[in-house]
Amino acid sequence: MADKTAIEWTDATWNPTTGCDRVSPGCDHCYAMTLAKRLKGMGSKAYQEDGDPATSGPGFLAHEWPGALGRPLGWHAPRRIFVNSMSDLFHKSISDEYIRRVWTVMEMTPQHTYQVLTKRPGRMASFLRRYRPEPLPNVWGGTSVEDQHWATVRIPPLKAAPLAIRFLSCEPLLGPVNLFASTDSPLLDWVIVGGESGPGARPMHSSWARHLRDQCIRHEVPFLFKQWGGKTPKSGGRVLDGRTWDEYPERVA
Secondary structure, three states: OEEEOOOOOOOEEEOOEEEOOOOOHHHOOOHHHHHHHHHHHOOOHHHOOOOOOOOOOOOOOOEEOHHHOOHHHHOOOOOEEEEOOOEOOOOOOOOHHHHHHHHHHHHHOOOOEEEEEEOOHHHHHHHHHHHOOOOOOOEEEEEEOOOHHHHHHHHHHHHHOOOOEEEEEEOOOOOOOOOOOOOOOOOOOEEEEEOOEOOOOOOOOHHHHHHHHHHHHHOOOOEEEEEOOEOOOOOOOOOEOOEOOEOOOOOOO
């Protein structure tokens, strides 16, 4: 449940859990849920239990996989690792004790940089304040933001979480987002922007992407433009105003 990946902003994925439930419009065309259905049909062990059909789908029941916990221990060369590309570590079905075990593996492998992305930043902040109040320098915590409403809901708990690096994934970007309601920094270290891809993909207006890019430039926040989206992730390419944007935060020493 860990492998190299074509995701532009990471090197590998590690899935100590699988499965999830939709919680907001950004989840409507979830690539992971679509892939889980395909993997179930192929007989993959991790995707045989179905989630709630109202919020999840075939093969997508949230599940802990202790057998996958040690996978990064065998990766010696440093890499950026997206934690749970097929799940959300802070889903309500994942126990605090299991999350603590995931964090322990990340602490044991300081050569790697772990990117933990969640749509449940409130639980992430609560968990870290209770169990890991001292940030691990190799763990980046992020939340998904698809429009202004969800930026307002999710960014404050992300800011409250004790993390070395805080980031946003604005993908799929479904509306304009203003990160700087005042001149104060929002305490963000990285912003990823991307359009939706796949059947029924909702279009991303170029002005939305440019507005986020310009905010990041103004406030010196690294900006990565992942894709325009479309029928496939590669349909629209990655060029924004004549160049690719592949900026990353500097890892905390």
